[in-house]
Amino acid sequence: MSPNSTDAMKTNLGEAGAHLKNAATDAGSAIKNAAHVAGDELRMGRSAVKADLADSALAGIAALEEGGGAAREQMDQLMDKGRDLIDSAADLIRERPIASFGAAFAAGWIIAKLARSGDR
Incomplete structure (x- = not known):
């Protein structure tokens, strides 16, 4: 018996089905691997993000610690300037006591006048 067209078509369809099945299996494997x-x-990526965030937190803490030191330095400078101002005022009072007394008296009189005018 010679193969007829129907048998050849069935064979080819069976072969095509087998190839489609293999293609589906290969696609599934590729998706699983991907x-x-x-x-x-x-x-x-998650590990890298966590490490970067931890490094950022440590740098922020270090900046805050340095900020406290900077604030102390600024406060020390202000205190030194205040001491210098008091020393120069004391020197001026020693050099010119009468003028200093007159300026203090005048400032007190002006403040008293302003305070009395505010009561009205």
Whole structure:
């Protein structure tokens, strides 16, 4: 018996079905592998983000610690300037006591006048 066209068509369709089945299996494997690789990349990315955030937090804490030192330095400078101002005022009072007394008396009189005018 010689193969007829119907048998040849059935054979070819069977072969096409087998190839489609293999293609579907290969596609499923490729998707599983891609998902696995993507999961690995995601885990590595997550680790890198956590490390960067931790480094950022440590740098922020270090900046705050340095900020406290800077504030102390500024306060020391202000205190030194205040002492210098008091010393120069004391020197001026020693050099010109009568003029200093007159200026203090005049300032007190002006403040008293302003305070009395505010009571009305």
